[in-house]
Every structure is written in structure tokens, then in C-alpha cells.
Amino acid sequence: MNALAARGLRFTYPDGTPALEGIDLTIEMGERVAILGPNGAGKSTLLSLLAGLREPAGGEVSYFGTDEPADELRDRIAHCPQAPADYLFNASVREDLEYGPAQLSIDRRDAEQRVDALAAEFDLESLLEKPPFRLSGGEQRRAALAAALAVEPDLLLLDEPVTDVDAGHRETILDALDARHEAGATIVVSTPDADLVPHVADRVVLLDRTGAVVRDGPVRAVLTDGDILRDVGVSPPQLVDAFQRAGVEDPPLTVEEASERLQDGSRT
Template sequence: MPDQAAVVRDLAFSYRNQPVLDGIDLALARAETVALLGPNGAGKTSLMRLLAGRLVPSRGSVRVAGGDPAREAAVRRAIAWVPQEIALYPRLTVRENLEVFARLMGLNRAARGPAVARALGRAGLEEVASRLVGVLSGGYQRRANIAAALLAEPALVLLDEPTQGVDQAARAAIHGVLERLPEAGAAVLIATHDFAEAERLADRVVLLQGGSLRLDGRLSDLLAGLRAGPPEHEVALAEAAGPAASAALRQAGFHPASPLMWRAGHAMAGGRDGAALLAHLRRHGVPVREIRVREPGLDVLYRDVTAEEPPAGPARLPAGVPA
């Protein structure tokens, strides 16, 4: 279909006779941002490498802009692959890096200057264009990494953990860049473990587990379904819970979201209101700092889906294969 930038049908991939992905069907529409979620080892990076033409499927097909990225160089040039690693020359300026990548992408001399200027503007890098990449912050380096991938006006943009390891200000700046990517008509696929990032950027969410797609839906529909039910309750702790405190929290229906945050996705256990629950937990030695009520988010849906028994198929990624 003309509005589809990429289509995957019955995709399977094995490494050294070990299954990694099996039976993947996925379509990515132009001007759409899709968040790719899944636990470590689910096969997210392998799926993105297959879409980028860097791996060849064991079975099934991958089509991007109507062609096979594993076999057609022209199709690969329509794909922007932004890995976690910074793939830039640290002793060149941002502008010089983009000029080098423009030549490597095959842009002719007349097209290079406008393409570099456009990429600098889209990534908000004009003010640091003349600075060496090696002296820039991690956030600026990641934005330059994205800018380099956008030089050829790709039909498909693949980003693997685009904000990993950056501070909140840099994260917000990168999000500002990513939010504008669909405006040029590209399909955007973002692999992330950051649920807030997915909720901010994505139109649609797909969840990969055990080499199979477990969930594919519009973000607005998924969140509306969650929020039609009861609110979620959070217990914020002053310090990490020890064994006895953890047991008390679990008995009250809570599960750990982080060392200092426990959550329950249902009404207060035992019919207690907030004050009664606070007193109950403190009597059992739980170092409660605060109890809060929140709307359920994507993290709740992720927890519920991944906690279910996965379908038969690839259960784990073999050693040496990127997740």
C-alpha cells in the first residue's frame, strides 16, 4: 500500500540454528511513530537490523519503500539507522561529519550543502555546527548522530535507545527532534525501555517477547482501555525494602517498580483507605515516605503482557546476537 513505508511478512531469523525471531508480521505507515518495547533478549535489535538490511531473514520478507533492503543498495539509502553507539568522527566538527556522511550516502555536490543545512536545523545543531564532536556533551552527540542519519530524507528511521545515558535536559531536546521526524513523511521505529518516552513520542506500540509480537495497538486506545479501570497506587519508600518489608508490601498487593517505588494496579488491598494502608504498612516495618494514586500507564500494560505465559517459540537470544 502506498502509505506503508515498511512491511514485514512471516519474518523469521535464526543464528547458528538457534531461533531469534519467528512469525513476525508488521507494517509501518508513513508519518507514524511506533515504539518497540520488549525485555532484553526479545529480539528488538535483530528486528531493526533486519529492517535496515544488515541481516538476511531465514524466512519471510522485509520490504522498505517497496524493495528488499538486504539486497538493494538504493533501498538501504532510504533507511536511517541510528544505533545506540555514537557513529561519528570525534576530531571533526559537526558540520564536517555531516559533509562526510553526505558524500558517503552518494549525495552530489549540489545537494550536499542544502542537505547538511537541513539536517543541522532539524536536529537543532546550528549553534554547535563548528565545534568538534569529541568535545560535545552526550546529548549533542546523539543529536548529531540523528542528524547524520537524516541527510538523505529517509522513508524509514530506526532508532535504538536514542536517549540512553543522557540527562533530562538532553533527553527533552532529543525528544523535540524525534517528535518532528514524521512531519517529512517518514515512518519512525524507536526501540526503548523508557515508558514515558514511548508515551510521549509514539502513535502506536508493539511489544516483542520471546521472538514473537505479543502486542500491537494504537497508544491512545491502549491507554484508554487501561484507564477505564481502577487507578494504580504507588508506595514511595524512604529506603529500599528489606525482606520483611517486601513481604508486607507483596501481601498488600504491591510489586516493585524500582528499589524505592512499589505499585498496585487495583483498589487498596483489604478495603483500606490511604491513611489505613499507611498505618498498616508502617506497623509491618515498611519505610513508607508517601502513598500516591496515579492513572495506569504503559508500564502497567507492559508488566501485564510480559507476565503472561509467552507463546511457544524462540525463548531467548543466543549468546553473541544483539537483542
């Protein structure tokens, strides 16, 4: 079954800026998909349309093989915007984490347990009583992601989920996404950073500057195609670039993969 199916999605901003030019995208349940593209490609616009937060100028989106609109599926779909402050509007981080479960009338004790677990998972315990606007950018990012996960959604639409986050907390977030993926969630992540993609996705949808899909395929196939990435204004992953320049045809995508290969090589 698919988690979402978008057909012919088009969108133009009120000032006349065309953002998306007819996107067709089907994502199966349990898939991990990265929306990769340069600044201004339309990644954030696409995620907000997929989340049902904007009316498309053309086309439509359906979810989980049903006719239900996104509004009716707030317990199953979570969207975390590029600016995390847009997602944090309560008086304290704790209230922001409690907000989603409260909207869904989840039992109070169950909700408190969820909030405690998320606060521990995202290292937010010392920040729970603070007003979100006093948090640093990276702290806001973690708080917004935790708040999005509090409804235990089946479909996660995450706009640049590790931007502004330090290295340690980046691992925290990647681990949290891995855990949700293992539990069966469908995860869609937008990013301008090809180096992030192998850590969050198995499939990449590459957008160009006009907001059109120019490639949609397995991570390895897309990320090793330096020409098409550079064409749209995205740098290939650094390791891919380095190994390809050295003449390696099947370059590693991540430091972990490179290090494994180098160790294997040094043993032979």
C-alpha cells in the first residue's frame, strides 16, 4: 500500500513565483525518501503540499490508499517545517510536546509518558520548562522534531531535520529516525545536502531549480551521478567526489562504508 500518492502537483506563490511544475510522486509504506535539491528548488513547498498545509494550484495528494484529506489524518501524518520556530508556539517546550497528543485526546498519563521518553531521547530534559523562543536553533530543531513525533505518526515529512544541529545531536536525530523506520514509519526528508542523504534515505527524488523532478531512484544510483547533481546545483557527496576523482568506479557513500573498504583493502 502507498503512504502517499501525488499526481500533477503544481504550486505558484501569490506574488507569481512558480514553485512546483507538476510533481508525480508515489511513496510506499515504510519507504525512506530524500527530496534533494538546491536552495529555492521547491523542497519546502513540496513538503507543505504533501502535508496538506497548502492548496495546490493543480493536482492532488492521497494518503494510505484512502480518500481522506490530510486534515482528517492528523494522528498519522506529521510535518516538521524548515524553520522549527514555526512549529513551537506554546509557552514552554513541555507544552509543545504535549500539544499533539492533547489534540488527539490521548490519555493524559500515556501522553506524559510519551513526552518524558521523547525529552530523554532528544536530550530536552533541561529545556522542558523554557519558552521555545529562548532556545538555540539546534535546540529548537530537536524540540520541533520531538513534538512532531509525539503523535507517533505513520508518515513523517521532515524539512531539513538536521540543519543547525551539532554533531552529537545529529546522531541523536539520525538514530531516532532509524528507530521510527524500523517500527514501520514512512519517512520523507528534504535537504540540499547530498552527504546527508545516505543516512536518512534509500531513495532520492532530485528537484531542479524549476521545481521539477529530474531523477527519482535508489540513493547509490543518483548520488554517484555527479553530472546530474552538479547540473541542478547540488554538490555530490564529498567521498563520492574524492573516490571518483581517484578513478574508483563504485565509490563509497559514507565515511563508515569508506572506512570498511579501506580496512578490507589493507588486510589483503
